[in-house]
Amino acid sequence: xxxxxxxxxxxxxxxxxxxxxxxxxxxxxxxxxxxxxxxxxxxxxxxxxxxxxxxxxxxxxxxxxxxxxxxxxxxxxxxxxxxxxxxxxxxxxxxxxxxxxxxxxxxxxxxxxx
Amino acid sequence: xxxxxxxxxxxxxxxxxxxxxxxxxxxxxxxxxxxxxxxxxxxxxxxxxxxxxxxxxxxxxxxxxxxxxxxxxxxxxxxxxxxxxxxxxxxxxxxxxxxxxxxxxxxxxxxxxxxxxxxxxxxxxxxxxxxxxxxxxxxxxxxxxxxxxxxxxxxxxxxxxxxxxxxxxxxxxxxxxxxxxxxxxxxxxxxxxxxxxxxxxxxxxxxxxxxxxxxxxxxxxxxxxxxxxxxxxxxxxxxxxx
Numbered sequence: 001x002x003x004x005x006x007x008x009x010x011x012x013x014x015x016x017x018x019x020x021x022x023x024x025x026x027x028x029x030x031x032x033x034x035x036x037x038x039x040x041x042x043x044x045x046x047x048x049x050x051x052x053x054x055x056x057x058x059x060x061x062x063x064x065x066x067x068x069x070x071x072x073x074x075x076x077x078x079x080x081x082x083x084x085x086x087x088x089x090x091x092x093x094x095x096x097x098x099x100x101x102x103x104x105x106x107x108x109x110x111x112x113x114x
Numbered sequence: 115x116x117x118x119x120x121x122x123x124x125x126x127x128x129x130x131x132x133x134x135x136x137x138x139x140x141x142x143x144x145x146x147x148x149x150x151x152x153x154x155x156x157x158x159x160x161x162x163x164x165x166x167x168x169x170x171x172x173x174x175x176x177x178x179x180x181x182x183x184x185x186x187x188x189x190x191x192x193x194x195x196x197x198x199x200x201x202x203x204x205x206x207x208x209x210x211x212x213x214x215x216x217x218x219x220x221x222x223x224x225x226x227x228x229x230x231x232x233x234x235x236x237x238x239x240x241x242x243x244x245x246x247x248x249x250x251x252x253x254x255x256x257x258x259x260x261x262x263x264x265x266x267x268x269x270x271x272x273x274x275x276x277x278x279x280x281x282x283x284x285x286x287x288x289x290x291x292x293x294x295x296x297x298x299x300x301x302x303x304x305x306x307x308x309x310x311x312x313x314x315x316x317x318x319x320x321x322x323x324x325x326x327x328x329x330x331x332x333x334x335x336x337x338x339x340x341x342x343x344x345x346x347x348x349x350x351x352x353x354x355x356x
Binding site: 002005006009010012013017018021023025027031036037038039084085086087088095096104105106107108109110111112113114 | 138139140141142143144145146147148149150151228229230232260261262263264265286289290293322323325
């Protein structure tokens, strides 16, 4: 359940950034969760409101955008959407697919109030 | 006093602000959620480099044999370089006492039910250990094949252990730990005659998620394969030193 630590980092970033912007409350936190980041969106959603309690982000909405993993086959050049960590090309069977995206775990936007 | 506490966020990650459709403001960001951990990890890396030290992060399920492998390895390495161990467990100092028995400096971290070590905890452990120049540091992470894999500790290499009693498909079921490691050590090979574990299948699963993974088979109990593991550790330390 490392999503609890992830949620703590998320809330810390949100509250720090809101404070720096002179805002009093965070009402929405948008995150990008890569499919290969090792973070389970449902677990993050579960932990988020608990961690928000007593902070400037209490009651904030968490908007998770899942970033599908994309890669390219080094042999046939086809662009592949990866559903898991297995790096075998579904078109030609070549290995390993070069992963281009899907490992990120980023805060992309906050909505704050004065 | 903590040397690493209070570090700022990396300066290249910044915010843009604009009015939202609602009452407030929208702050656009492009910030890694684990940026703070990464700052501590970078501080740990610097700390190691300033002492010519090398750190290895060891990850596995509980009971895969991390501490036993460590005890055997430390015995073989203690005349080679100064050694130190950081032990991570939810509770107890049982593992630290086992390492003390080998005569190697050790610092026990109790995460109090936290499922992984983070770079901040490890930074404090280094302060307690006062690492000697040229130290080889083993970080025994909390026994957990999932959570520790996402947290950079500022280590020079990550090793994932898998015991033959756990089953050969673990790299397929729990891929993240295997994706992020440089080496997989397959432990308890002396038990192979008693379990349905296919070495070939296991390696195939592991390489399907990490084609560059180096694989070492060993038994800490009989000593079989220990030479290969110790040789890898020495090679890594020498590479970092040069």
